[in-house]
Amino acid sequence: KISSAIVEISDFSRVLFYTFKEDFPYRDILGYHGIDKGSIGRLKKIGMPKETYEEIYKKGILLGDQSCYIPHTKKDIIDQKAVDYGKVEYAPGKGHWHREDNLLVALKNKVGNFIGMISLDDSKSGLAPTDETVKPLEMFANHISQILLRRNLLKEIRGSEEKYRTLIETTTDMIWTLDAKGRFVFVNQVAEKVTGYKIKEWIGKNYITGVLPEDISKVDEAYRKAMNGKSQTYEFGAYKKNGEIFYLFVNTSPIYKDNKVIGTVNFGRDITEIKKANDEIRRLKEFNENIVTNAPVGIITIDKEGVIIYENPEMLEILGAEKDKPILGIGKKIQEMPNVIAAGVADLFQDIVSGKKIKDIVFPFTSIYGKEMILSLDGVPLLDSEEKFDGGVFLIQDITEKKRMEEQFFQSEKLRALGEMAGGVAHDFNNVLSAILGRAQLLKRDAKDSEIQHGLEVIEKAALDGASTVKRIQEFTRVRVDKEFGSVNINRIVEDAIQFTRTRWKDEADEKRIEINIVKDLREVPAVKGSSSELREVFTNLIFNSIDAMVEGGDIILRTEKTGDFVKVTVKDTGVGMDKGTQKRIFDPFFTTKGVKGTGLGLSVSYGIVSRHNGEISVRSEPGEGTTVIVKIPIAESVERGKKEKEHIIEEVVKPTKILVVDDEDAARDLLYDMLIMKNHKVLKATNGKEALEIFQREGDIEVVFTDLGMPEISGWEVSERIKKIDPKTVVVMITGWGSQLDSEQMAKCGIDRVVAKPFQVDQVYNLVADCVKLRKQRENE
Template sequence: MQVVEKEKLSKSRALALLRYTLIIATAYLLLVEHEFSSLPTGVFLLILAALASNVMMKRLPARITDSTAFYAGIVLADTLWITAALLISGLFRAEFFYLYFFVLLLAAIGENLALIAIGTVVVCASYAYILSATGDFPSLWTPRLLIRVPFLFTAAAFYGYLVERVRRERQRAREEAQTVERLQEIQGHLAERAREMERANQELANEIVERKRAEAALQAAKEYAETLIHSSLNMIVSVDANRNIVEFNRAAEEAFGYSKAEVLGEPVDLLYADPSEGSQVSSAILTQGRFSGEIGNRRNNGEIFYSYLSASVVRDANGNIVGGMGISRDITERKRAEESLRESNRRLEEALAELKATQQQVLQQERLRALGEMASGIAHDFNNALSPVVGFTEVLLDRPEYLDNKEKVTRYLKMVNTSAQDAANVVRRLREFYRNRDEEELLLPINLNDLVEQVIMLTQPRWKDQALASGVTLRVETDLQNVARVTGNESELREVLTNLILNAADAMAESGTITLRTRSDGTHVVLEVTDTGTGMTEEVRQRCLEPFFTTKGKRGTGLGLAMVYGIIRRHQGTLSIESEPGRGTTVIIRLPVHLEQGARARTHEAKTASRRWHLLVVDDEPALREVVTEYLAADGHHVETATNGREGLEKFLAGRFDVVVTDQGMPEMSGDQLAAAIKRVAPNTSVILLTGFGDIMKAAGDQPVDVDTILTKPVTVSAMRQALAKVMGE
């Protein structure tokens, strides 16, 4: 720094001395030209101004004096005041000014002071020669000429120095600029490196933070894992590659009775009841990678217990096996429970076998009892249905004079016929309880009031005559309103009323009244049967519709109300019972009103066939054979008969028949066999099968393949006509 300051100071002094020299040379030149007389005021002022500026220049700061603009200003200022002074003096001609400015030009374009000096010498010599040649200065040694040459040398030296200084300053400025540029470039590189270092430091700091965070998380995870291991209710044991224990959690300590410090480094076989089992487990883990199963363990006190073990190998980051880990739970209590359960199951199986044997005996006895009750019930209701038949026929036999009363006889015969048909329906009870209604069942619009009056008359022998014979007086009253017809099966509804009236009669051990009411209730007709009997408890009322449930002891079958309920259900109706002990019972039935458009009623009387057919009737019962023959012959059909299946087949093969009507159960050849033989010979011949089990066979879908239709005995004229029309396509 001091060297730089000294250099600047020497330059400033040199500039000042050169400028003083130039000012003195100019002043002396003017004095000489004026022959040392007083100078013009303007010239004098310019010289004083130049000297004053030279003094003031020393006080200027270095940042100004060192600038190129400062030197350019000095050059311009000195050129102006010197030129002005020369012009004011009026003693210099144009050639001198040319020479002066030429010297300035040489100083400006000269590369160094030596060349400027040489150029100045040449110019001055040329000037002197010109002056001498022109005669302006006859002698080269005149004072005026001699003073002009130093002036020009001084001006050339001063301006050359200034130009050199400017050139050097510019060079130095360029070098400094280059240096600054290089420094800036270096600073840029250093700044980039600093930023890179800063980024690297930041990344390193972040990495350090992340590593610390990861180490903390790893430590936390390790502590959490250790907490989980020691908090687990399952036993967790880990071993190294040599099968020595390296981890033993609290559950394992409690189960085995060892502390962790006691077993660390010990062989894992210490924990097995049988060490060979431990070897087998290890072998399975090594070969299969895992093991699951029950094992036997030994506690510290020698006690044996059982656990369920799930174990697997432990591998390092390279996949090498470094040990194994097992998780197990104590299943000793479970095994004891399983053993106890197996023993209980064995005892239960023995008890169940005994129970099944006992149940089989009870079921067999119950089947026999149920069969007896069913037979008893059928016999009971069959006798009820036969009572009017026997009663009215005995009346006619005992009173022959009644035969002359055609109206009475006709009425008795209708009742006998109705009772006989009701008796035939008794057999159908085997499928009556909860079956669905068949599409082909006969449904007719029924006047419920007429049906009530009819059933009262049919059951009169029971509720009146027998009751009087027992010393009991029963009355039947009616409250029948004008109600709409209902859609149904007349025989079934008659059976419902019959059962309800007879049950009501049985419920009154003493005299009482049975009341039958009908009324309308919107789209339904309501029928109520009320008695003044003993009534029922709530338990009996809840169970009275169950099959075989009865409170009559040996006198009852438990089938009546169950069949009533089934019939009402098939008629889309409802049945409810109101009863209290000592206050009698009321059975309430609701049946839908008959709708003409939607009813499924069919004409009760089937029309006779439009054509006359050749029929073969086969039955081993002469009376039945004669009745069927009479039915068909009365309609104009040609009928032949056979007494059994074999005779029927012979007659069929010997003649030509359109229809064969055959009984099912016959000696030598049954009706099924006869139908099959006929179909083999004449597949287009229709076969009608007569059987007392027709309803049961239809319900079970047991119609033989060679039979076209089944008729249930006893057969009516209408049923026969319908069957014949069906098989013949009429």
């Protein structure tokens, strides 16, 4: 119809009407007149883009505002395949139309760009077109352009409507609009799926419908700000129709009409599962952080460069970091820190950076805060998804105290082994010395010749010296308490030790023209549980050691104080100090740094005494910095009670007594027999426990029993226990070559009344018999 109308109002009988498009053949033929269908079919296959026509307009003859005349003389500016010339022949002449002439009238948009074209030929008048003759065509072309633009706009609107309707209905997000009163105007299908409410149930409801009470203020604020022209993003929770809770992440924007906000459009994404997952991730993160924060081991994490990025509280405590102070290690490369290099473990940390594991590495370490310790280290690399190193985790424990306890245990084991060996040797020596000493003393009593008597005295003195040596060995090696400890005033013990050593730190120092000062800081402390003589020996040894370490004089500081359930005694000197190697061996028996004048037993004996007191002894020292020894002794449970001194029993004449002597050693048994016979006692002998019990039951009137402790089959303990069951009045004396290392509880349980240690002397035995006779008489009178 448009093409026919153009023919009616114009001077041309053939018209081709088309618009441009982006794809081949770059034009849509919308209408034509005077052209056969065959030609139209051919022309539809020829590509003629808009840019080609723009070039034609540059080369042709421009007419009017938007027309271009292409005379046959310039026909080559058009692709001849894209042309279908007219069929009418015209008379030649200036101003005449030619069959191969062509006129183009452009269709333009508002900004003047080509949107299509009207192509005309076969002039009705036979005249060439002019500016005047094209004006009607251009007016008609503009009208057609407006029609086309409106049609395309409607098409785009319909397309947009369809597109957005599809988007709204196929999106996974909830979409809703609210009016100026906060009422639901539109809700998409997703909202129905998410909430369970039908769309019609939403329409007209208020915007806070179903919102969780704690989120109402948040939703209300977002709506009000959007109504003031400000878009908002936020989260809130709401109830589904079935009562379940769901969560949305929402973007709310204002809707404008005539520059006025008339409502809001809202896009809500269901984040319920995401929120649950995030909550679980957060819970796991908090759980893991809680584990790391409260872990009883130190934890350090590094990044892939070896830089420290985290140290947990236990690690900071191990290192000696002060609370509320900067953490000095964070941000430093662990393998380049001077103290790590000094500890010789930098290569181990480099191994982690290289992706290797490290395990159970023990080393001495000085932290960046100056604290010294022994550490145990485990480390594992952290790998990324491509199995490349991405960081590392170190687990670190301070095992300083554990190592100290292990060393104490090893020290105790060495002393125990030495004690068992030396104790056995001392026992055998005591048996030998008993025979020598006893026989020498018996012979001396009857000897008349002065030379013989002198020789016997030499033997007696040698035996007594030997007994003294054996006793010292037993004292050094004893591992059991031979008597109950009492309550001891530790300050008095320290004062005694100071006085006992006065000749060394005062008199000898004055002779050497050096000055040794004793500095006392003895505070009020509770009594401790122990042996006064043994503890006195400990502190005497410690003071002697301090004196020996101060060849040019100095200070010895003695301090007492209560710490927990212990009394702590500190002995500190300003002497030459010790290196680490020496400190490890100072409690070893026979180890000395004093040359030939040292025995190497002082600290070993002190260690044994403190151990028997259930105490602790430790040493801190540095070469040139002096030595500090700390002794801890448990506090006594009750106040010390005075102990009665044993009365010295003077040998006196006693009535003949029936006595049984039991010993598997012939020399000891015969010696006792001869001693007792000389005092007119009636003496029976037994070589073992079984024989002793048979004799005791057969005789029936034995008053005193001397029994050896260690015998085959039946021990002295069992002999005493059975005899006391037969006759509780019988006095039982235990003979032992183990010195005084007998358990008082065991003695009471088995009925042991007295103890005589080998080697025993004649007068000692006679006095003991007299004591036993008195005890027997006392029991008979009860």
